[in-house]
Amino acid sequence: MTRKALLAALLLGMCLLLAGCEAFLFSFEPLLSIQNSSDVSVRVQASLNKGGSQFVTIAPGERAGVELGQSDHWTVVVIHDQQWLETAKGTRKVLAELLTQPDKMTPEQIRDVVQRIKNIQDQIDKFDAVKGSGTACSGSLGNELVGHVTVSKGSGGQLAIACN
Amino acid sequence: MTVTNAGQPPPQTKKRGGCGRTLGCGCLLLILLLALVVGGGYWAYTSGAISPWQVYKLSQPKPLTINLDNLRDDTLYVTVTFLDSEDDPPFSYDRDLAAFDVRVTYLQKAGRYRIDFGTQSGGADLGACNLSAAAGERYQFIALPDKIVVNRASQPSQVGADYVLSTCSFCR
Numbered sequence: 001m002t003r004k005a006l007l008a009a010l011l012l013g014m015c016l017l018l019a020g021c022e023a024f025l026f027s028f029e030p031l032l033s034i035q036n037s038s039d040v041s042v043r044v045q046a047s048l049n050k051g052g053s054q055f056v057t058i059a060p061g062e063r064a065g066v067e068l069g070q071s072d073h074w075t076v077v078v079i080h081d082q083q084w085l086e087t088a089k090g091t092r093k094v095l096a097e098l099l100t101q102p103d104k105m106t107p108e109q110i111r112d113v114v115q116r117i118k119n120i121q122d123q124i125d126k127f128d129a130v131k132g133s134g135t136a137c138s139g140s141l142g143n144e145l146v147g148h149v150t151v152s153k154g155s156g157g158q159l160a161i162a163c164n
Numbered sequence: 165m166t167v168t169n170a171g172q173p174p175p176q177t178k179k180r181g182g183c184g185r186t187l188g189c190g191c192l193l194l195i196l197l198l199a200l201v202v203g204g205g206y207w208a209y210t211s212g213a214i215s216p217w218q219v220y221k222l223s224q225p226k227p228l229t230i231n232l233d234n235l236r237d238d239t240l241y242v243t244v245t246f247l248d249s250e251d252d253p254p255f256s257y258d259r260d261l262a263a264f265d266v267r268v269t270y271l272q273k274a275g276r277y278r279i280d281f282g283t284q285s286g287g288a289d290l291g292a293c294n295l296s297a298a299a300g301e302r303y304q305f306i307a308l309p310d311k312i313v314v315n316r317a318s319q320p321s322q323v324g325a326d327y328v329l330s331t332c333s334f335c336r
Contacts, residue, residue, distance in 0.1 A: 096309075099308075
């Protein structure tokens with residue numbers, strides 16, 4: 001009886017240990033934390049090595065988190081708002097026109113919609129010119145599951161960005 | 165008078181440690197294996213052979229990806245609720261996207277999700293999508309001023325009505 005109780009306790013202990021390990025691993029959420037230490041609102045583009053690009057607007061003094069998913073390397077730039085707005089507004093105009101009567105769309109129009117949607121991501125990825133302007137930095141996940149980026153005002157009043 | 169025991173089963177001899185011993189040995193082996201894995205893992209972690217990110221990546225199933233593109237002129241509030249959650253209330257989280265922000269959300273569990281789109285935090289005045297999503301799938305939601313465009317990017321639909329949230333067949 002004592003042996004059986006011991007075995008049962010051991011099995012229970014192992015189950016709890018395994019469940020705990022799973023909960024521990026699933027509690028991680030790799031994140032890129034971007035702090036805007038400047039006194040102006042900024043739009044930041046984060047390009048992830050395995051997850052495309054994302055845009056976030058961060059108010060002065062605020063912090064935004066970008067989920068990294070399966071990515072462990074990133075390039076972050078402070079983007080010129082106007083450049084992105086022109087692209088985005090052009091895309092929304094075309095999409096709105098194409099989807100006026102969605103139930104009457106031809107297969108060709110559907111393919112066009114899919115391509116336009118795909119192009120949004122592609123267009124975001126094409127802001128290479130900005131990456132060379134000095135307001136960009138790259139980083140990788142090290143021993144932590146959170147990467148840190150800080151946007152600040154440089155000595156000349158221009159925006160500066162640093163990946164820690 | 166002779167008494168025979170013909171036709172009766174032979175007396176049983178008591179086996180010692182049969183099932184209990186096998187179970188015990190199995191448990192011991194499992195514990196040793198576990199200790200080896202934990203010890204090896206600890207050594208690899210402290211020596212820098214593996215990073216937390218690598219452990220995380222190994223432990224995760226292929227994520228479900230949700231792209232949220234706000235092409236509206238105002239802030240978009242998105243609430244994602246995992247309907248298969250065993251928690252009460254179910255697991256959910258909010259995302260607010262400023263005008264023309266683009267965000268990607270990774271969900272680690274396949275299953276049923278409800279995604280609400282609103283002009284205020286927690287609202288659903290712009291529509292909602294009840295998804296049954298499988299691991300590795302990718303969905304795109306593009307908020308326009310008068311509608312929300314949906315695309316199951318991993319398997320684009322051949323039906324035009326599926327590209328608008330209000331008429332989408334996989335967003336019922």
